[in-house]
Amino acid sequence: MSPAPPAAGGLHRAGPADRARFLLRVLLPGAAEGLIRRRPWAMSLAERLRTDRAAITTLRDLRHRYGPRPLRLSVAGRSLVLLLDPDDLARLLRETPDPFTPASWEKRRALEQFQPHGSLITPGPERAARRRANEEALDSGRPEHRLAPALTARIHQEAAAVAERARAGGQLDWDLFAAGWWRSVRRLVLGEAAADDTALIGLLDRLRSTGNWSMLAPRRGRLRAAFLDRLRTAIDRADPDSLAGALRAGPAAREHGVDPVHQVPHWLFAFDAAGAATLRTLALLSCHPDREAEVRAETAAPWPGTRREPVAPLPRTRAAVLEAVRLWPTTPVLLRESTRATRWYGTVVPAGTAFAAFTPYFHRAEPPTGYRDRFDPDIWRDGTAAGHPALVPFSAGPAGCPGEQVVLLTAGHWLAGLLAETRYRTVSALRPGPDRPLPATFDHTGLRFTARRA
Numbered sequence: 212m213s214p215a216p217p218a219a220g221g222l223h224r225a226g227p228a229d230r231a232r233f234l235l236r237v238l239l240p241g242a243a244e245g246l247i248r249r250r251p252w253a254m255s256l257a258e259r260l261r262t263d264r265a266a267i268t269t270l271r272d273l274r275h276r277y278g279p280r281p282l283r284l285s286v287a288g289r290s291l292v293l294l295l296d297p298d299d300l301a302r303l304l305r306e307t308p309d310p311f312t313p314a315s316w317e318k319r320r321a322l323e324q325f326q327p328h329g330s331l332i333t334p335g336p337e338r339a340a341r342r343r344a345n346e347e348a349l350d351s352g353r354p355e356h357r358l359a360p361a362l363t364a365r366i367h368q369e370a371a372a373v374a375e376r377a378r379a380g381g382q383l384d385w386d387l388f389a390a391g392w393w394r395s396v397r398r399l400v401l402g403e404a405a406a407d408d409t410a411l412i413g414l415l416d417r418l419r420s421t422g423n424w425s426m427l428a429p430r431r432g433r434l435r436a437a438f439l440d441r442l443r444t445a446i447d448r449a450d451p452d453s454l455a456g457a458l459r460a461g462p463a464a465r466e467h468g469v470d471p472v473h474q475v476p477h478w479l480f481a482f483d484a485a486g487a488a489t490l491r492t493l494a495l496l497s498c499h500p501d502r503e504a505e506v507r508a509e510t511a512a513p514w515p516g517t518r519r520e521p522v523a524p525l526p527r528t529r530a531a532v533l534e535a536v537r538l539w540p541t542t543p544v545l546l547r548e549s550t551r552a553t554r555w556y557g558t559v560v561p562a563g564t565a566f567a568a569f570t571p572y573f574h575r576a577e578p579p580t581g582y583r584d585r586f587d588p589d590i591w592r593d594g595t596a597a598g599h600p601a602l603v604p605f606s607a608g609p610a611g612c613p614g615e616q617v618v619l620l621t622a623g624h625w626l627a628g629l630l631a632e633t634r635y636r637t638v639s640a641l642r643p644g645p646d647r648p649l650p651a652t653f654d655h656t657g658l659r660f661t662a663r664r665a
C-alpha cells in the first residue's frame with residue numbers, strides 16, 4: 212500500500228518495514244562485500260545471490276510507493292536521507308563540499324585507517340589545497356596526462372608481459388592479471404624503484420581490510436605508521452615522471468604545504484578499482500565480438516613506448532571502460548553529510564544528516580531508458596550519458612574523481628597491451644554477453660579467460 216503523502220509537500224519518512232528492507236537488501240550486502248577492500252568470497256556469493264539486483268529493485272519499489280523525493284530514514288540511530296531522483300543527486304554533488312561534505316563520519320572512520328589527511332575525508336577549509344594538489348598532479352580534466360608517454364610505455368610493458376604469461380599457460384585469471392596490474396601501478400605512481408615493493412601494497416591491503424569495518428574497528432596506529440613510513444621513502448625516491456613525482460614537485464605541495472604522503476594512499480587504494488574495471492571490460496569485449504572488433508581496430512595503431520607521440524587517444528576503448536564502471540560502479544554509495552541545515556521540498560533537514568545515493572540504481576533504473584542492462588559504450592560518445600545527471604561512475608562536481616582521466620588512460624592502454632597479440636574467451640561462470648540482461652553483480656576476482664595468440 213502507498214503511504215499517505217507527507218503534509219504540505221515535504222519529505223516522506225520510511226516506515227519500519229521499509230527501513231528493515233533497506234538495511235537487509237541494500238546496506239548489509241554492500242558492507243559484506245567490503246566497501247574499502249572487496250572480499251572475494253563475499254563477491255562470489257553476492258554474484259550467485261544477485262544481491263545488487265535485489266538492491267536496485269528495492270529502491271525502485273521505494274520510489275514507486277513514496278515518490279521521487281528524498282526519503283528520510285534512520286539507520287542505527289543515524290539520520291539518513293536516501294536520494295531517488297537524478298536531479299536531487301545532481302544537487303547533492305553540485306553543492307559539495309558545503310553544505311554537503313564528502314567527509315562524512317562513516318567515510319572518515321573507514322579511510323583514516325590509511326589516509327588520515329586524504330582530500331576526500333578532510334572537512335573544512337584545509338580541503339581546498341589538498342583537492343587542488345590532487346587535480347594538479349593528476350592533470351584532472353585532461354584526457355592526456357602530461358606524463359602520458361612515460362606512463363603508457365610502462366603500461367604496455369606490463370600488459371605485454373601478462374599477455375605473454377597468459378598465452379604460455381593458455382589462460383588469464385584475476386590473480387595473473389592483478390600481479391602485473393599492481394606492478395604497473397607501483398611504477399606509474401612511485402616510479403621504477405618501487406616496481407617490486409609488494410610489501411607496501413601488503414601493508415595497505417591490511418589497513419583497507421580494517422577499514423571495511425568503519426566505526427566498528429579500532430585504529431591500527433602502528434601498522435598505519437609502518438605503511439606511511441615506507442610510503443614516504445618511496446615518494447622521496449619517486450622518479451620525476453611518476454605521479455608521485457608530479458605531486459611532490461607541484462605548487463600545492465611546495466607552496467601550500469600539502470604532504471604527498473597523505474594523498475598518495477588514496478591513489479594506490481583507488482587503482483584497485485581501476486584494475487577491476489579493466490578486467491571486467493575485457494570480459495565484456497570478449498562476449499561482444501562487434502565491440503571487440505572496434506576496440507581492436509583502434510588499439511592496433513602503434514603507441515608510445517615505441518616513441519610515437521602523442522599517445523593514442525583510444526576513445527572507443529575508454530568508452531568501453533566507462534560503460535563497465537556504469538554497469539558495475541566501484542563506488543556504489545555516494546555519501547555526503549550536511550554541514551548545516553538544508554531545505555528539501557519545503558522540509559528543513561538538520562545539520563549532520565547523512566545523504567546517500569546508491570549508484571547501481573541510478574545507473575540502471577533511473578531514468579528507465581533502453582541502455583540500462585546492456586553494454587552500450589556509445590552512450591559515452593554520443594551525448595546520451597552527458598545528458599543524464601545521475602550517470603556518475605566517477606561522481607561529479609567539486610568532489611568528482613580527479614583521477615578519472617588517468618584511470619581511462621591506464622585502463623585503455625592496458626587493454627591495448629592485453630589485446631595486441633592475444634585473443635581471450637571468457638570461461639568463468641558468468642559471461643556478460645548480449646543474449647540476456649547483464650547481471651547487476653559481477654565478481655571480477657572470479658573471472659577466467661582462455662588465452663591464445665591472435
Ligand code: HEM
Pocket residue numbers: 313329330331332342345349477478479481482484485486488536541542545546604605606609610611612613614615617618
Ligand atoms: C575505476 C576507478 C575509479 C573510480 C570509479 C573512481 C571513482 C571515484 C568516485 C566516485 C569518487 C568520489 C567518492 C565520493 O564522493 O565519496 C572518487 C574520488 C577520488 N578519486 Fe577516484 N576513482 C577511481 C580511481 C581513482 C584513481 C586511480 C585515483 C588516483 C590516481 C583516484 C583519485 C581520487 C581522489 C583523490 C578522490 C577524492 C576527491 C576529492 O577529495 O574531492 N581515483 N573517485
